[in-house]
Amino acid sequence: MTSTSRDVARAAGVSVATVSRAFSETGAVSETTRRKVLAEARRLGYSPNPAARRLITGRSGNIGLIVPDLANPFFADIIKGVQRRAREARQAILVADTDEQARMECDALRSLARQVDGVILASPRSAIEDLPHDLNIPIVLIHREAPGWWSVSADFAEGVRQALVNVRALGHEHVAYAAGPIQSWSGGMRTASLRRHAAELGVTLYELGSVAPTIDGGLAAADLALATPATALIAYNDVVALGAMRRLTARGVSVPRDMSVVGCDNTMLSQLSVPALTTVGVPRYEAGEAAVALLERSLADADAVPVQQVLPTSLVIRDSTAPPRPS
Amino acid sequence: MTSTSRDVARAAGVSVATVSRAFSETGAVSETTRRKVLAEARRLGYSPNPAARRLITGRSGNIGLIVPDLANPFFADIIKGVQRRAREARQAILVADTDEQARMECDALRSLARQVDGVILASPRSAIEDLPHDLNIPIVLIHREAPGWWSVSADFAEGVRQALVNVRALGHEHVAYAAGPIQSWSGGMRTASLRRHAAELGVTLYELGSVAPTIDGGLAAADLALATPATALIAYNDVVALGAMRRLTARGVSVPRDMSVVGCDNTMLSQLSVPALTTVGVPRYEAGEAAVALLERSLADADAVPVQQVLPTSLVIRDSTAPPRPS
DNA sequence: CAACTTGACGGAAACGTTTACGTCGCGCTT
DNA sequence: AAGCGCGACGTAAACGTTTCCGTCAAGTTG
Numbered sequence: 165m166t167s168t169s170r171d172v173a174r175a176a177g178v179s180v181a182t183v184s185r186a187f188s189e190t191g192a193v194s195e196t197t198r199r200k201v202l203a204e205a206r207r208l209g210y211s212p213n214p215a216a217r218r219l220i221t222g223r224s225g226n227i228g229l230i231v232p233d234l235a236n237p238f239f240a241d242i243i244k245g246v247q248r249r250a251r252e253a254r255q256a257i258l259v260a261d262t263d264e265q266a267r268m269e270c271d272a273l274r275s276l277a278r279q280v281d282g283v284i285l286a287s288p289r290s291a292i293e294d295l296p297h298d299l300n301i302p303i304v305l306i307h308r309e310a311p312g313w314w315s316v317s318a319d320f321a322e323g324v325r326q327a328l329v330n331v332r333a334l335g336h337e338h339v340a341y342a343a344g345p346i347q348s349w350s351g352g353m354r355t356a357s358l359r360r361h362a363a364e365l366g367v368t369l370y371e372l373g374s375v376a377p378t379i380d381g382g383l384a385a386a387d388l389a390l391a392t393p394a395t396a397l398i399a400y401n402d403v404v405a406l407g408a409m410r411r412l413t414a415r416g417v418s419v420p421r422d423m424s425v426v427g428c429d430n431t432m433l434s435q436l437s438v439p440a441l442t443t444v445g446v447p448r449y450e451a452g453e454a455a456v457a458l459l460e461r462s463l464a465d466a467d468a469v470p471v472q473q474v475l476p477t478s479l480v481i482r483d484s485t486a487p488p489r490p491s
Numbered sequence: 492m493t494s495t496s497r498d499v500a501r502a503a504g505v506s507v508a509t510v511s512r513a514f515s516e517t518g519a520v521s522e523t524t525r526r527k528v529l530a531e532a533r534r535l536g537y538s539p540n541p542a543a544r545r546l547i548t549g550r551s552g553n554i555g556l557i558v559p560d561l562a563n564p565f566f567a568d569i570i571k572g573v574q575r576r577a578r579e580a581r582q583a584i585l586v587a588d589t590d591e592q593a594r595m596e597c598d599a600l601r602s603l604a605r606q607v608d609g610v611i612l613a614s615p616r617s618a619i620e621d622l623p624h625d626l627n628i629p630i631v632l633i634h635r636e637a638p639g640w641w642s643v644s645a646d647f648a649e650g651v652r653q654a655l656v657n658v659r660a661l662g663h664e665h666v667a668y669a670a671g672p673i674q675s676w677s678g679g680m681r682t683a684s685l686r687r688h689a690a691e692l693g694v695t696l697y698e699l700g701s702v703a704p705t706i707d708g709g710l711a712a713a714d715l716a717l718a719t720p721a722t723a724l725i726a727y728n729d730v731v732a733l734g735a736m737r738r739l740t741a742r743g744v745s746v747p748r749d750m751s752v753v754g755c756d757n758t759m760l761s762q763l764s765v766p767a768l769t770t771v772g773v774p775r776y777e778a779g780e781a782a783v784a785l786l787e788r789s790l791a792d793a794d795a796v797p798v799q800q801v802l803p804t805s806l807v808i809r810d811s812t813a814p815p816r817p818s
Numbered sequence: 819c820a821a822c823t824t825g826a827c828g829g830a831a832a833c834g835t836t837t838a839c840g841t842c843g844c845g846c847t848t
Numbered sequence: 849a850a851g852c853g854c855g856a857c858g859t860a861a862a863c864g865t866t867t868c869c870g871t872c873a874a875g876t877t878g
Contacts, residue, residue: 166627168834179858184836194856209625214605215545216834219863224542226585226606234574235567235759243561247588256606258553259586261574278541279553279583298536300493379763406763413765432562436706436733438740438765495864506828511866521826543864546833 167208176204187212226256227459228276228283230269234261237431238401238448242286242306245452253460255281266290266347277301282459284452289347302462304455308349309472314462316454316473320350320428321357323444323477327398327426328358330442330479332365335487336396336424340370342385342408344377344400351400354428358398370394375404382407390415395423395488402427402434405441409484420486430480439483447475494535503531514539553583554786555603555610557596561588564758565728565775569613569633572779580787582608593617593674604628609786611779616674629789631782635676636799641789643781643800647677647755648684650771650804654725654753655685657769657806659692662814663723663751667697669712669735671704671727678727681755685725697721702731709734717742722750722815729754729761732768736811747813757807766810774802 169183176183178197185193186201193201205211218224229246231239243259250257258280262268266289276283277299286306288295292313295303305315331339341358344351355371362369372388375381377400386408389397399405405427409419417423419439427434427443434441454473462468496510503510505524512520513528520528532538545551556573558566570586577584585607589595593616603610604626613633615622619640622630632642658666668685671678682698689696699715702708704727713735716724726732732754736746744750746766754761754770761768781800789795 170834180835181837181859182857185857188836192856197856211605213546213834215542215551216863217836218542219540219546219834219865220836222863234570235564237562237564237567240562240564240567243586244588247561247586256585256587256603258583259570259574260583261571276583278538410763410765433760433763436737436760436763438737497864507865508829508867509827512827515866519826524826540864543833544866546835546864547866549833 167210169210169212171208172201172205172210175208176201184212224279224281225254226258226280227456228272228280229257229259229286230262230272230276230283230288231259231286232262232264232289234259237433238429239286241431241448242452242455245449245454246284246456247452248449249453249456253456255456262289264289266294270294270296273303274299282463284455284459286455287348287350291347302459302466304458304462306451306455312470314458314470314472316451316458316475317350318446318451318475318477320353320444320446320477323428323446323479324354324357324398325361326477326479327428327442327444328361328365328367330481331396331398331424331426331485332367334396334424334485336367336394338368338370338392338394338396340372340385340389340392340394340397342372342381342388342397342399342404343374344381344404346374348377348400354400368393375400377401377404379403379407379410382409383411386411386415386417389423390417396426396485397423398426399428401429402431402441402443405443405484406433406437409437409439409441420484422489424485424488426485434480434482437484442482442485443480445478445480447477450475493540494537496537496539498535499528499532499537502535503528511539551606551608552581553585553607554783555599555607556584556586556613557589557599557603557610557615558586558613559589559591559616561586564760565756566613568758568775569779569782572776572781573611573783574779575776576780576783580783582783589616591616593621597621597623600630601626609790611782611786613782614675614677618674629786629793631785631789633778633782639797641785641797641799643778643785643802644677645773645778645802646804647680647771647773650755650773650806651681651684651725652688653804653806654755654769654771655688655692655694657808658723658725658751658753658812659694661723661751661812663721664693665695665697665719665721665723667699667712667716667719667721667724669699669708669715669724669726669731670701671708671731673701675704675727681727695720702727704728704731706730706734706737709736710738713738713742713744716750717744723753723812724750725753726755728756729758729768729770732770732811733760733764736764736766736768747811748816751812751815753812761807761809764811769809769812770807772805772807774804777802 169180173180173183186198260272282302292310370392382404427441430443430445434443496507500507500510513525587599609629619637697719709731754768757770757772761770
């Protein structure tokens, strides 16, 4: 049905080796025969069989991408970044959704291992030591740093610091913080940063503990916050912030008049809400692109020393923050 | 580095053919030797090389998925459905994002063609006749029907009919409709259905024309709606509805007291908004699953006659609709 | 008991490339 | 004029499976 390199070789009056060389950029072939071969190939509708090529070169030409939840807009942007950079490198991407389950990360990793040249693992829920390390393909982590691993993450510590500084500048002295899942590495960064900077900024931090990273988690966080003297609430992410705003409004607490709210991630949601959410901007698209770039580097030089890239974050001020009401 | 079937064969004292048979479910091999082979394979860390397998069987074991925009929550759910069903069938999925561009659909189709066993094309922006049809792999369309093509779509006509009936039952006699992009097949279905049923239900339909399927499009739609006597607005999708609600609120028009708003798709957004959005529920997860099922059928029997599956839709009533204010 | 089926297994030929190696002209040096 | 280097190209051996035959023993039938 589909034609092979032999067909093209015959038609162009050359050997299959020459056909192969005409298609691989590096091949030593004269310009005239290359043109001849390419023309003949087009006429016959020939394109190299990727399976055969992969069998001999060992390169599959595609990379794996593992995310906790595709429906989470946070990861959607990461995928788009990966996608774009991968397309330039003529790589296809194989995506796996793990439904937020750590075990599925390992399964996905294993089943992808033989199919791809390398894997990008976004916001892994697993502990690093639980990840299989015997599948000799490069792995790049997103939003998780670990010694000896390639990774690209964002400077969450700086982002929430900016949030705290801003809220303090508005006049808030009592700030509540709703943390996310304990396994979240980036969440840990945020908590640590807030603790570190609260004292030196002269704000009292009320840690509300860990809530689910969902709307419902946000509802709970709002009630917890109202039980403290806090006049501002920093949330684990935008979704929690939105949930909190909804609950606050429902309980007659006006945002930002009675309570300022800050989210994290700057997802699409933060622009949609009313009032629009002040949030910590996290580069997602760029993280995806950077991860592919790192993967390419580790693919090019198998024993390159892993780099841990950190992308900048910055506060995006919208309408959910304001000075506290004079009491 | 990695061991091959030959290594396993040698270790187990059998031939490579037997190793192959032990791994392919169908192979005629005695239970005892199969167990022996599998044990030896596990010990050596062997797993069949997918490239070699593909080269000879012609099956790649993965399917392609092309979507206009990964960041659109609408498609995210479709992917999750595809993902789930594909995992059961031990298939990996290769995803391509076309950035809403019709041309990229063709490019993606072509570059995927040799890599996958079949392709699922969600909400194609291209005209059917522009799609390449010479790449002899099965294609399943989502949310687009065309004679001679496999497809799974939703009964948008019924969904918006229900919306119209409901709004009419609440007492609205003047209803505005903001349509989406003209290339949208499903949008066409909605428009046609509204036109068909408006008269018989005794409602006057104000067609606002086509707006961008974005928040900004929704802002525009709101202004257009306010220029008509309409007391209810049906929007192309949830995003447009949200944009409209925002604009209406900004202009001092209370939703749903002064104006009822109905969205379409029942995306996550519709639950997040305040007030929560009444919307037409469209099965996305199920559509993804169904598409894979269809793909499997057409893979199993190459000249099966294409089926066009239609999934049910139903109105989800939330807080953005209410009886019109007595004037 | 001979002939025949049946099931388990090995040998070997594919599948369609890439690439190491060899050959062959051609132009250049000495 | 002989030797040499070099670029272009062909030959053939991989890559790791699956699968078509063929063989052989064990059971089954007439």
